[in-house]
Amino acid sequence: MGEISSNAFCLVLFLGILIIFESCYTISYSVAKERGFSQCYNPKVNADNPKLSYNGYYQYKTTVLDSFTQIKGSRDYYLFFKKDGLVLQVATENQLRFLQKNDQWESKGLQNGIYEIIDDTLYIENLRIGSTTAGCALWKLKILNDKSLEILQYRNCDSPNEPLLYQNGVSRSLATFVESDTLPDFNEIWALKKKWFWCDEKDFKNWKLSQ
Numbered sequence: 001m002g003e004i005s006s007n008a009f010c011l012v013l014f015l016g017i018l019i020i021f022e023s024c025y026t027i028s029y030s031v032a033k034e035r036g037f038s039q040c041y042n043p044k045v046n047a048d049n050p051k052l053s054y055n056g057y058y059q060y061k062t063t064v065l066d067s068f069t070q071i072k073g074s075r076d077y078y079l080f081f082k083k084d085g086l087v088l089q090v091a092t093e094n095q096l097r098f099l100q101k102n103d104q105w106e107s108k109g110l111q112n113g114i115y116e117i118i119d120d121t122l123y124i125e126n127l128r129i130g131s132t133t134a135g136c137a138l139w140k141l142k143i144l145n146d147k148s149l150e151i152l153q154y155r156n157c158d159s160p161n162e163p164l165l166y167q168n169g170v171s172r173s174l175a176t177f178v179e180s181d182t183l184p185d186f187n188e189i190w191a192l193k194k195k196w197f198w199c200d201e202k203d204f205k206n207w208k209l210s211q
Helices: 002-034 093-102 201-210
Strands: 056-065 072-081 086-090 111-118 121-129 134-145 148-156 174-179
Touching (some): 086 121
Antiparallel strands (some): 056 072, 086 111, 121 134
């Protein structure tokens, strides 16, 4: 009897923790949208552009100066583009290898967003979601050629006068294209599962029925 009660308590505790975490993510979705995300997904748009390459990812490295320790550090990031205007960012090499091996592109830790190309400039609006934090980031990149992008600006969506790229010693960097046989399943990304991410609710419902 005592063992059953103990097991039941553990189950209730586990479900309670799961509900709390899911609630945190639900709140984060709303916060991210409120923090300046202005784009929406339209599957009818064909963003296919010869100025970009799609059969792989763009890899770039940032160098950041810690304002407290004054020590420089670097980190690699990875951008995947889909021809209908979707973009996905992966934060580390370890995360990239894990995702490619396990095909878990629905992870809430990945930044999902929308991109558009105007002349030789690429604009990205990305949502970042955590269990307790959320936000929106704007990117401005110059397309040098279909294999190279120069990152001109990166800032929060709700801070239009704050170019983060040049604060705290962050250096301007180039994103270089790398071909890959393992590409994301964009139908799995978490943003597509949110009605507010879509321009047209009918498209959202049709997409859900097709899954």
